[in-house]
Amino acid sequence: MAAVQALALGHLPGNPLFVGTFRDVKNVSFLRSQLLTGNPDYEYAFIDAEVILSTTHLLAACFRAINNLNANRLKTRNVHSEIVFALSPNNNIAESFRRFGLVDDTKHIVAIKVGMSTTPDITEESVRRHLMANVEGNAAALADATFAETGNVARIRKLYKIQDQSSAQPKSQKQPKLANGVTGPESKAGEDFNKVNDLESIILGLMALKGS
Amino acid sequence: MMPAQPSIQVSLPPPFNSHSVHDQSKTPTLLTQGAEALVFRTTFLTPSTPCALKYRPSKPYRHPILDKGLTRQRILAEARVLVRCRKEGVRVPAVLAADWEAGWLLLEWIPGWTIRRCLDAFLTPEDTESPSHRNDDNPRAAELKDLMRRIGLTVAHLHSIGVIHGDLTTNQQLPTSLAGTITLIDFGLAVQTTQDEDKAVDLYVLERAFAATHPAAEELFRGVLEAYGGAYNGGRQALKRLEDVRLRGRKRSMIG
Known part of the structure; x- marks a missing residue:
């Protein structure tokens, strides 16, 4: 399995992403300490995969961070920390690192490196070599299937303060009737997909509105 | 409301204006134009995810500070209402991304007829x-x-x-x-x-x-x-x- 995946986001061809996904990482404390001491070799966006819902969720944060970078509007030290910050629904930088970045008991991680025109020596190969040598974990695919396994939906809901509609009490008895008038078996099919997709949509909206 | 200029070529805000041959995302195509905003069809993150780009260009006849404030206010008002609706389960386009400094809002693409x-x-x-x-x-x-x-x-x-x-x-x-x-x-x-x-x-x-x-x-x-x-x-x-x-x-x- 490819340990590092290179991709370019739409409209941002000048900033390729190199993304490594690792499960059951043993040396999180070490990686975190390198971040804290500011070792430039370890300048990645290190993210706790438990709080990532989907690939889109992750990449939307990258999109915002890179857009901020190119507009000279970074709120944090660099584009990598900005990615972690962009995931957070509020403006507290330290809190965003605590919640979306690495803590000592983090198990699964995503490491992202952003390529820039000023850093032509950063390539898929160099990032792969560095991550493979320094992250003690099992490489996983950057895919929704991975996050479906590593993600903790209950915790994600809590972080973004999104109530579970199905468990929340409907405000009035007429509520079910209001579900756009579509009832019966056809609305049941694909309901699960709609649920995750809807959670993702709300999260993207909250991330987009952050800082407003 | 718009200055009477026969400008067909509209300039897009960053990052949607930097399209090279290597970029797989499609160059935004103009769908409709209102008094305030231009709506384009483009893609989000991957070339296979269509989305709508709602761009409020700055108005040259307004004072720059006022212009920025109004653009920001209107983009945020729209985005907040949309997110609120989404939270409450009303079907509306999801907000994918926003940049009130540059004046744009990226919305989920809704297929279908009016x-x-x-x-x-x-x-x-x-x-x-x-x-x-x-x-x-x-x-x-x-x-x-x-x-x-x-x-x-x-x-x-x-x-x-x-x-x-x-x-x-x-x-x-x-x-x-x-x-x-x-x-x-x-x-x-x-x-x-x-x-x-x-x-x-x-x-x-x-x-x-x-x-x-x-x-x-x-x-x-x-x-x-x-x-x-x-x-x-x-x-x-x-x-x-x-x-x-x-x-x-x-x-x-x-x-x-």
Whole structure:
């Protein structure tokens, strides 16, 4: 399995992403300490995969961070920390690192490196070599299937303060009737997909509105 | 409102303006232009995810500081209402990304026809000479009636969470399929209030839009109101208020 995946986001061809996904990482404390001491070799966006819902969720944060970078509007030290910050629904930088970045008991991680025109020596190969040598974990695919396994939906809901509609009490008895008038078996099919997709949509909206 | 310039080539805000041959995302294509905003079709993150880009260009005739403030306010107001609707389960386009400094909002792409197009398709007989035409009408009439019911329920759902669309026309609603869910679009004028007056005006605007779409559509609108009235607690009161609004028109305060 490819340990590092290179991709370019739409409209941002000048900033390729190199993304490594690792499960059951043993040396999180070490990686975190390198971040804290500011070792430039370890300048990645290190993210706790438990709080990532989907690939889109992750990449939307990258999109915002890179857009901020190119507009000279970074709120944090660099584009990598900005990615972690962009995931957070509020403006507290330290809190965003605590919640979306690495803590000592983090198990699964995503490491992202952003390529820039000023850093032509950063390539898929160099990032792969560095991550493979320094992250003690099992490489996983950057895919929704991975996050479906590593993600903790209950915790994600809590972080973004999104109530579970199905468990929340409907405000009035007429509520079910209001579900756009579509009832019966056809609305049941694909309901699960709609649920995750809807959670993702709300999260993207909250991330987009952050800082407003 | 727009400066009278025959400018067909519109400049896009960053990052949508930097398209090289290596970029797989499609160059945004202009779909429609309003007084305030331009709407483009483009992609988000991957080339296979279509989305709508709503761009509010800066107005050269406004003071730069005022211009920035207004653009920011309007983008954020629209985005906040959309996120709120999404949270409450009203079908609206999801907010994918926003940049109020650059003046754009990226929204989920909603496929489908506008209600206006649906009505046109329904109400314009393709073959008027066919004698069997009248008989074919019955299943379609039922379908049409159900469409009206679902419009009423959708608007009721929106109003029940305290959101007023502000520009509810037959062009601002898209059923993903004729039998499917209805998605409301264009919340550029939306406000959050719970007053019956505002709800009634919203309905009145929709009623006028129906009447303007097609002569037969006015009749159909009764189906919308029927569904609306029974759908939530404040529905009946809003309908009562609608009768007052009909008598005097959209504007209550006689200023302006």
